[in-house]
Amino acid sequence: MKRALPRPPLPSPPPDLAGVDESTWLDVIQKMDEVYTQLVADEVALEAKNAELEEQQRFVMSLLTAMSDVLVACNADGLIEETNAALCELVGRRDEALRGTPLARLVADEVSGARLRHTLQSVVKERGSATVEIDLIDAQGQRVPVDFNCSVRRNAQGRGAGHVLVGRPLGEIKRAYVALREAHEALKRTQAQLLHSEKMASLGRLVAGVAHELNNPISFVLGNVSALQKYGDRLARYLAFVHAGAPASELDSQRRTLRIDTVLADLPSLLQGMQEGAQRTADIVAGLKRFSAMDRGERTTVDLRGVVERAIHWVRKGMAPDFRVDWTPPAEPLPVRGSAGQLMQVVMNLVQNAVDATAGRADARLAITAEADDAQLRLHFADNGPGIDPAVLPRVFDPFFTTKPVGLGTGLGLSISYGIVDQHGGRLFADNAPTGGAMFTLELPREPAMPEPDAG
Secondary structure (H helix, E strand, C coil): CCCCCCCCCCCCCCCCCCCCCCHHHHHHHHHHHHHHHHHHHHHHHHHHHHHHHHHHHHHHHHHHHCCCEEEEECCCCCEEECCCCHHHHCCCHHHHHCCEHHHHHCCCCHHHHHHHHHHHHHHHHCEEEEEEEEEECCCCCCEEEEEEEEEEEECCCCEEEEEEEEEEEHHHHHHHHCCCHHHHHHHHHHEEEEHCCCCCHHHHHHHHHHHHHHHHHHHHHHHHHHHHHHHHHHHHHHHHHHCCCCCCCHHHHHHHHHEEEHHHHHHHHHHHHHHHHHHHHHHHHHHHHHCCCCCCCEEEEEEEHHHHHHHHHHHHHHHHCEEEEEEEECCCCCCCCCEEEEHHHHHHHHHHHHHCCCCCCCEEEEEEEECCCCCCCEEEEEEECCCCCCCCCCHHHCCCCCCCCCCCCCCCHHHHHHHHHHHHCCCCEEEEECCCCCCEEEEEECCCCCCCCCCC
């Protein structure tokens, strides 16, 4: 900071100056004081401008130092005028040593030099900016590819005064890309594992229902097998008399005693019952295998009516045998294109979500309705539970978000269902029904035609 101008001493009027009285001399002194005051004000303003300029310079230098991208500014002759710390660190030279040196000395070879010159010339002609990849020599003498953005630097009159190049070494970008790709692959693997885990969790909820479902046909088959064993013993005893050549009267007596006629009349119904029980068991196991198998991406035409009915059946058999579901399938098919197993998982999650939301209510129920137009099919799932808090409504499809107590929910069911529906080109909505309770809407693109069922 410069010192303030010292106030000059007031001069005394010269005694021998003719024609100058005291009032005139006072006017001269007043004018001198005004000039001095103006000089002081101008000096203060100049000092303030200098301080502001120094602060702006420090700010610009701090920005240049903090930049992770390399920066170099050169004049119209290609001589370096300004650099930043990132460039100095890359090439292993100090800023003072770089100033005034040709930019071409930093380039690794003539190919990169020619590419740089062509880019700088085109930038001047087109009055814009351009991107070029050139190789520089780093501090270890190795070639480093750098992706530069080149633009014209202009002076106060708006004329071209040189160029500014800002870039980033591609090695860092490549490493970042590799890390990003690895993170993406890990995320995809985790997502696939979560999808399979949620499917297995849904399957686990059905274990009790599956055991009950299989118990009936298996018990029926076992009962018929026991009866067949007894009938076989009777037939074997009767055939022993036949092969022994017993007289007709004894055979007739044994026939009545062993009730052979009753056995022969009952055999067809026993065999038919066993066949039906075995077929029912095979159907249950086949359906369970289809549901639990990992999805391979096959898409077929699926009737949503059957998906909803199977989902209701398995949820009831699994954990909610008394849960009331109001569902009347429409007469016309509801055809969509997709994976039957994945769509069944979505519907099961929505039904199970209604079961959990209405737990503890004596009149717990879920109403499922369907509507369709030429382009879309919609299923509405409306329960009579407490509904969804408006504060958490935007988060119901977020991964790991759940309002259930710890240990009773993973927060993945609705999130994975949302992803499955999105992969099928549809949408999944959550809202509160006007009459109370939560309502989820499943919307899927309609398949133009539904193939006729196999007559067999």
